[in-house]
Amino acid sequence: MEAMRVNDVTPNDLPWKIRYDASRCTLCGSCVAACSFRAIEPKVERRRLVWSESDYPEPKQRFSAVPVIRQARSIQNYCRGCGICEKICPNDAIKPERNPDTRHPIITRCLGGDSIKRGGRKNLESNTRTLDKIRVGRISQMTDPSLDAQRHTFDMLAPFGRILSPKQLPFQVDENGKLKTVGQSPPVRWIYPVIIGDMSIGALSWRMWEAVAMATAYLNEECGLPVRMCSGEGGMPLRLLKSRYLKYSILQIASGHFGWNRIVKAMPHMVEDPAGVLIKIGQGAKPGDGGLLMAQKVAEHIQAIRGVPKADLLSPPNHQGLYSIEESVQKMFLSFNAAFKFRVPVAIKVAASATSVSVFNNLVRDPYNIVGGFFLDGIDGGTGAAHEVSLDHTGHPIVSKLRDCYLAAVAQGRQGQIPLWAAGGLGKTGDLAADAFKMMCLGANGVFTGKLILQMAGCVGNDMGRCNACNTGLCPVGITTQEPQLAHRLDPEKAAQNIVNYFLAMDQEFKKLMAPIGNSSLPVGRSDALVATDKAAAERLQIQYVC
Amino acid sequence: MCRIGAIKSRNYIHPSQALLLMQSQQKGHDNSGFAMVMHDLGGIFEGYKHLPTLSMACTDEGLKIAEDILHAAGFQRVLQWVPETENRPGLDIIAMPNYVFETFDYPRPYKKASKEEKEELLLDIRLTLRALEEDEKGFVYSFWPDVVTLKEIGDPRDIGTYFKLWEPDDNFTARVITAQCRQNTNYDIVRYAAHPFFLQGYTALANGENTFYLKNVEMQRELHRGYIGFESDSQCFLYSLHYVHRELKWPLIYYKHVITPLSFEDIEMRDDREQLLAIRQSLAHLEINGPNTIIGVLPDNSLFTCCDAKKLRPVVVGRTEDTVVVSSEVCGINEILPGRNWETDIYPDEREIVFIGDNLEVQRWKQ
Numbered sequence: 029m030e031a032m033r034v035n036d037v038t039p040n041d042l043p044w045k046i047r048y049d050a051s052r053c054t055l056c057g058s059c060v061a062a063c064s065f066r067a068i069e070p071k072v073e074r075r076r077l078v079w080s081e082s083d084y085p086e087p088k089q090r091f092s093a094v095p096v097i098r099q100a101r102s103i104q105n106y107c108r109g110c111g112i113c114e115k116i117c118p119n120d121a122i123k124p125e126r127n128p129d130t131r132h133p134i135i136t137r138c139l140g141g142d143s144i145k146r147g148g149r150k151n152l153e154s155n156t157r158t159l160d161k162i163r164v165g166r167i168s169q170m171t172d173p174s175l176d177a178q179r180h181t182f183d184m185l186a187p188f189g190r191i192l193s194p195k196q197l198p199f200q201v202d203e204n205g206k207l208k209t210v211g212q213s214p215p216v217r218w219i220y221p222v223i224i225g226d227m228s229i230g231a232l233s234w235r236m237w238e239a240v241a242m243a244t245a246y247l248n249e250e251c252g253l254p255v256r257m258c259s260g261e262g263g264m265p266l267r268l269l270k271s272r273y274l275k276y277s278i279l280q281i282a283s284g285h286f287g288w289n290r291i292v293k294a295m296p297h298m299v300e301d302p303a304g305v306l307i308k309i310g311q312g313a314k315p316g317d318g319g320l321l322m323a324q325k326v327a328e329h330i331q332a333i334r335g336v337p338k339a340d341l342l343s344p345p346n347h348q349g350l351y352s353i354e355e356s357v358q359k360m361f362l363s364f365n366a367a368f369k370f371r372v373p374v375a376i377k378v379a380a381s382a383t384s385v386s387v388f389n390n391l392v393r394d395p396y397n398i399v400g401g402f403f404l405d406g407i408d409g410g411t412g413a414a415h416e417v418s419l420d421h422t423g424h425p426i427v428s429k430l431r432d433c434y435l436a437a438v439a440q441g442r443q444g445q446i447p448l449w450a451a452g453g454l455g456k457t458g459d460l461a462a463d464a465f466k467m468m469c470l471g472a473n474g475v476f477t478g479k480l481i482l483q484m485a486g487c488v489g490n491d492m493g494r495c496n497a498c499n500t501g502l503c504p505v506g507i508t509t510q511e512p513q514l515a516h517r518l519d520p521e522k523a524a525q526n527i528v529n530y531f532l533a534m535d536q537e538f539k540k541l542m543a544p545i546g547n548s549s550l551p552v553g554r555s556d557a558l559v560a561t562d563k564a565a566a567e568r569l570q571i572q573y574v575c
Numbered sequence: 576m577c578r579i580g581a582i583k584s585r586n587y588i589h590p591s592q593a594l595l596l597m598q599s600q601q602k603g604h605d606n607s608g609f610a611m612v613m614h615d616l617g618g619i620f621e622g623y624k625h626l627p628t629l630s631m632a633c634t635d636e637g638l639k640i641a642e643d644i645l646h647a648a649g650f651q652r653v654l655q656w657v658p659e660t661e662n663r664p665g666l667d668i669i670a671m672p673n674y675v676f677e678t679f680d681y682p683r684p685y686k687k688a689s690k691e692e693k694e695e696l697l698l699d700i701r702l703t704l705r706a707l708e709e710d711e712k713g714f715v716y717s718f719w720p721d722v723v724t725l726k727e728i729g730d731p732r733d734i735g736t737y738f739k740l741w742e743p744d745d746n747f748t749a750r751v752i753t754a755q756c757r758q759n760t761n762y763d764i765v766r767y768a769a770h771p772f773f774l775q776g777y778t779a780l781a782n783g784e785n786t787f788y789l790k791n792v793e794m795q796r797e798l799h800r801g802y803i804g805f806e807s808d809s810q811c812f813l814y815s816l817h818y819v820h821r822e823l824k825w826p827l828i829y830y831k832h833v834i835t836p837l838s839f840e841d842i843e844m845r846d847d848r849e850q851l852l853a854i855r856q857s858l859a860h861l862e863i864n865g866p867n868t869i870i871g872v873l874p875d876n877s878l879f880t881c882c883d884a885k886k887l888r889p890v891v892v893g894r895t896e897d898t899v900v901v902s903s904e905v906c907g908i909n910e911i912l913p914g915r916n917w918e919t920d921i922y923p924d925e926r927e928i929v930f931i932g933d934n935l936e937v938q939r940w941k942q
Contacts, residue, residue, distance in 0.1 A: 172784035172865050173887060180885065183838045191856045194823055199850065205826045207850045216856055218839055441797025444859050546786045547864045548885065549836075556789040 037139075039099045041131040043493055044109035044124040046099040052121035055095055059113035059122050064502040064514055067107035068122070071098040097122060103136050110488050110495040112504040126493075133416075144416040145320070147498025147508060148489050149313055149453065149479055150408050152420045157456065158427045158565050159463050165559030165574060168546030175546055177539040183549040184538055185254065186474035187447045188278075188304055189216030189373030189400040196397075214397050215373050217303060220247075220255040221550060222464060222534065224527075225451060225478030226280045226306065226377070228260030230321045230330045230341070231412035231498065232482075233515035236507045239485060239523035241268065244276045246528050253531060256303045258476070261319050261343060263287020263333045269294040274302050280377075281364070282308035283318045284343030286334040295367070304400065305364045305374040309347065309356070312405030312452040314414035315379030315423050318343030322413060324501035327510035353390040361398045375401030380424040380452060388433045392446050401447045403476060404430055408453020410479030412508055413499030426452035427470065431569050434471020434553060443553060447473040455480035456491065460530075461537030469554045470569060482507050484530045485523035577757045577770075577782045578604045579890075580907050581870045583878045583931050584898040587617030587748035590725075594735045596900065596907040597756045601731075603904060604756040606667070609731035610769035612717065612724045612778045613749035615876045619656055620678065620723070626653060627697050628678045630716045630724040631704075632671040632766065637713030641675075641704050648700055649682025658738050658747070668729030668737050671714070671766070676723050698775055698801050705803070714766050717773040723749075726769050731756045751876050755780045768806035772813040775801065775821060776874030779813035782903050783867030783888045787860075791815065794860035798822070812869050815861045820873065827879065829854065830871075831928050831942045834863045835884035870901050878931040886925035892937060893920045899931045 039045045046068055060068055073096050078089045099107060107124050114123035136144050168174045175182075191214075198211030224244060229237045240257055247255040261282035268274060269291060279302045281288055310316065321330075321341040331338060350356055356376075364374045376399055378387060384404060391399045406426025411419070430450040437443040450472040454463040456479075464475040479487075486505045489495035498508035506518030542548065545557045559574040560566035566573035578600040582592055593611050597604075620628060627650075631641060645652075656676045685693055697718055707713035716724035727734045735741045753771045771780035785791065791811035795802040799822060802814045812834070819830045836855040842848050855862075866887030870880045880890050880901050893900050893908035895915045900908045905920065923929045926942040 168786065168865070172786060175885070181838065185839050187856055187859075191859075192853075194818075194857045197853055197857055199825070199853075201824070201826060205828075206847065207825060207829065207854075209849055209853075213853060216852070218852075438793045438797075441794065443794065444856075546866075549862060549864065551787075551790075551864075553790045553793065553860065554787070 037101045037103060037135060039101065040127065040129060041135050042099075042106045043127055043130040043132045044107040045127045046097070046107055046113070047123050047125050048097050049121045050094070050096050052119045053097065054119055056118065058116045058118070059097060062112050062116045062504075064112070064504045064509070064511075065108055065110075065497065065500070066105040067100050068097050068113060069100055071096055103132075103139050106132070108495045108497045109493065110497070110504040145413055145499050146416050146419070146496045147410070147412050147414070148419070148496035149410040149491060150420055150423070151491055151493050151496070153491060157453070158425065158562075159466050160457070161562040161565050162466050162558050162560050162571070164465065164469075164541055164545060164557055165572070166557040167544045172546055175543040175548060177536070177543040180543065180548060182539050182542055184221060184535070184542075185218040186221035186550065187216050187444070188219050188256070188375065189447070190214035190397045191216060191445050191447070192397060193442070193445060212370070214400060215371050216400070217373060218254070219303065219474075220253050221468065221474035222255065222460065222531070223278070223449065223474065223476040224255065224257035224481055225476040226258035226260040226308065227412070227478050227481070228262040228319070228321070229264065229333060230262045230325060231260060231508055233503070233506055233509050233518065234329060235515045235518050235520045236482070236485060236523065239518070239520040240481060240527065241273070241277075242520060242524040243527035245273050246524065247531055248276050251528065251532060253535060255531060258306055261286050261308060262321075262330070263290045265333065266290065266294055270297045270299065272300050274298060275300040277302050278304040278306050280306045280308055282343050283345065283347045284341065286336065286341065286343070289335050290333060292367075301368055301372050304372055305368070306377055306401075306403065307360060307364065307374065308377045310377070310379030310381075310405070311411065312379050312407055312409030312423055312426070313411035314418040315381060316345055317414065317418055318345050320413040320499070322499055322501060325510050330510065353387060357391065357394045357396060357399060362396065365398045373400030374398065375403055375449070377403035377405060380404050380406045380426050380429040382424060384424070384429050385432050385436045388446070389436055392437060392440070392442050399446055401449055402433065403449045403451070404433065406450070406452020408456060409451055410482070411498075426450050426454070427467070428568050430467060430472055431470045435570070438553070443471070444473070449474050449476055451476045451478070461534045461541065465538060465541045466558060468550055468552050469558045471553050471555070473552055481527060484526045486518065486526075577755055578903040578907070579753070579755045579770075579780045579782045579868065579870055580900065580902040581751070581753040581872070581878055581880075582898060582900050582911070583751045583935065585750070585935060586897060587745075587750055588752060588898075589743040589748050590740045590752060591735070591743045592911050593752045593754040594731065594740055595910050596902060597731055597754055599906045599910040600756070600902070600904045606730040607757050608726070608728050608769045609734040609754070609756050610724070610726035610771060611752055611754040612722065612771040612773050612872070613752050614722050614778065614872050615750035616721050616723060617748035617750070618746040619654070620721070623654055623678045624721045626678050626680055627718050627720050628676055628723055629718045630722075631675045631713055632716070632726070633673050633675065633707065633713030635672060637707050638673050638675060640707060641713055641715070644703055645679060645700065649684070650679040650700075652677050653680050654678035660737050661739055662737065666729070666733040666737055668727060668733050670727065670737060674725070674738070694775055702801065702803070708767060711766075716767070719773070719776060722773065722776070724771070724773055726766060728764065728766060751872055751878060753778055753780055753870055753872060765806045767804065770807060770809040772807075772810050774813055774817050777813060777817045777821065778872040779809065779816050779869060781809040781812050781867055781869045782890070783883065784808065784865045785811055785863045785867060786865035787863050790860045791863065811863070812867070812871075816871050818861070827873070827930065828928060828940050828942070831881055833858045833861050835881075835925070835942075836862060837942065868903065875933065877933060879928050880923060881928045882923060882925050884925050889922070891920055891922055892929050893917065894935070894937060897935070899935055899937060901929075
């Protein structure tokens with residue numbers, strides 16, 4: 029008998045255990061071939077069969093070599109619980125099972141000497157989400173009638189761009205008693221109140237990114253919903269930059285400035301302005317940290333778009349040279365406004381933080397009127413890659429912070445001047461319309477969502493540690509990988525169709541929420557329409573407590 | 576529900592006409608109050624059109640405090656009119672001890688002041704006087720030249736009897752009278768809270784419910800020092816009217832564009848889309864929602880009405896040669912203009928302002 033070595037990794041140490049039924053297995057090999065993590069492998073086991081055929085024990089035995097499937101015992105190739113093996117097995121012979129006794133967080137650090145990195149979003153769920161303790165509780169009845177979601181018309185657009193106070197509008201009354209414009213105003217675009225959040229072409233497979241772009245174009249051109257998608261850091265394919273579809277895209281610049289060289293070079297060839305520019309300062313999933321694209325995902329086309337070699341691409345935590353908010357406003361925003369000759373709104377994305385209100389106040393009081401949106405990203409936001417400690421333990425919930433920013437604007441009579449866009453776990457339960465609607469009542473002009481879009485396309489990851497392997501480049505459903513054979517698992521057309529259908533369903537649901545409160549335009553700031561079943565949340569958000 | 580009405584005439588008319596106008600719509604309101612604002616005054620006030628008149632309901636103490644404030648500010652009383660009241664037993668009215676209509680001359684330093692300076696002074700004084708509301712010593716409804724206001728809690732019929740408003744006379748008349756029957760129901764009963772509301776020459780009253788009340792209030796609070804109270808969502812309509820027309824100095828049609836903006840789709844088809852979009856953006860928080868009909872009076876005594884964007888509340892405009900009446904229900908107009916040609920009645924739609932200028936020409940402005 030071998031001596032037991034307690035520090036060897038065994039399936040019991042790992043977050044998922046493979047449950048394998050050799051009696052059902054036909055040894056087709058599909059599961060092993062499909063497991064992108066190489067977390068299962070074929071193995072030959074020595075088996076002993078003992079039997080007796082006489083009336084009293086007369087044991088006979090036979091040894092045989094049996095092919096089986098075995099779970100890899102490694103902290104590199106461990107099972108992520110994605111369930112692809114189960115999906116592909118024709119005989120229900122194999123599936124992953126969550127291991128409540130996992131020692132993974134400890135042994136990974138012990139063996140690797142490095143922090144744990146993963147994708148996904150916060151995996152520490154301690155209690156019910158705040159948004160689920162809030163209901164739309166002010167129902168129009170009798171003298172103030174509800175509207176009819178099917179028959180009435182609704183005006184559901186949100187502003188993206190800097191909005192002037194009424195007294196700043198460059199208007200004069202002409203001789204016919206009409207207002208005429210006698211000066212410049214910042215550009216403002218009215219768009220669908222749900223933006224497809226910034227997921228880069230490096231984080232996503234080219235097929236997934238294409239699916240998102242396709243869905244966006246279809247929603248605009250066929251469904252009449254002016255949905256915008258944000259490129260994420262890292263630029264866009266040149267062909268798209270030069271196409272008329274650019275008008276549906278918000279270009280992002282983040283601290284790594286990846287892809288901007290190509291964008292700037294494409295400017296003379298652009299036939300449309302982009303929908304906007306989003307300067308990413310921070311991200312809810314990993315506040316205080318820059319983007320992270322592991323070398324294994326930096327495929328050839330990513331190298332071309334970003335102009336980089338195959339290496340880990342780490343955006344710095346800060347924009348280099350950014351000394352203060354004032355500097356950001358004056359230099360950065362001004363230069364990007366100027367780049368597109370003040371025709372394209374420029375917005376900022378920051379991680380929600382205890383200090384968000386100060387940042388927002390600084391921007392809303394800026395005298396240049398060049399910050400066209402405040403994108404606030406909460407702790408529940410998703411990411412392609414981050415340190416687990418950041419994902420789980422840093423950040424700030426979005427709901428109260430968004431409310432704080434709105435109320436700060438109200439206190440100054442500046443609500444709406446810098447549109448507020450919120451994200452971070454919205455739609456986490458699958459119901460984005462309800463979450464978005466409640467956030468609007470609390471003061472958001474709109475919301476943005478990333479993780480949910482991936483889930484529409486087929487992402488199997490969840491917030492209980494399932495999969496979350498976006499950082500590895502081994503996405504089992506072809507969404508966050510650059511491996512051709514994995515990317516081809518995703519059917520871009522089917523993914524696009526799912527996204528389109530989800531938006532159409534959500535659009536219906538928005539109407540179903542607006543009609544009962546009797547509103548035909550978005551109820552931004554209508555906190556009186558909400559009630560909370562939690563006293564602390566009600567008090568914090570300044571809405572009515574009900575029980 | 577509220578019922579609202581307005582009369583504008585070439586001739587001076589007595590408030591009994593307003594009571595009649597509202598009385599026939601009695602089934603539509605709840606007999607909980609009556610309020611009216613009279614512009615372009617006749618009778619005893621006719622000779623004092625250029626001087627501000629204080630309209631106030633108060634206790635004895637409140638009256639003294641108010642007069643002290645006005646005297647300290649240098650105002651000199653030139654006319655006082657206290658309506659004769661008849662406090663018969665059984666009348667449904669919760670009356671204040673005193674109803675005072677006093678006209679004042681401006682303080683000496685203001686004798687040569689500009690119109691704007693005087694108007695700001697009048698507002699400041701009225702805001703000071705409104706402090707009396709705190710312990711219900713008094714309610715100052717208006718302090719403005721050529722305008723008087725009366726508001727009371729109770730059955731409009733009995734309120735009329737109490738103030739002897741059912742008996743027409745030539746002393747207490749005006750060319751424009753707006754009236755509403757009902758106390759506030761959304762919030763507590765507050766004497767001040769019955770519309771019409773008045774601010775710096777503007778009067779507004781509304782039949783409806785503004786579901787963007789909170790948005791309006793949060794915005795308006797920071798827009799102007801005179802935007803206070805908010806005891807009723809109808810004040811929001813007045814403040815937006817005042818803001819658009821007086822503060823921004825935009826023509827009245829833009830009031831409609833602010834409170835019930837065209838849909839984005841419709842704006843795109845307009846030549847003036849740039850302006851309309853900018854208005855919708857910058858004044859998004861003054862948009863109204865829910866069912867509403869608004870009647871407004873401007874400082875030049877012109878009268879208008881408009882509705883919410885889905886026309887969920889009715890209003891009718893009827894007219895004769897010398898009188899135009901706006902009313903929630905046509906029965907009110909039938910009462911006071913029985914001989915008119917009802918075929919020329921106007922039932923305004925959701926995208927227009929019906930405007931009645933000083934020559935009584937009725938104009939329909941498409942939004």
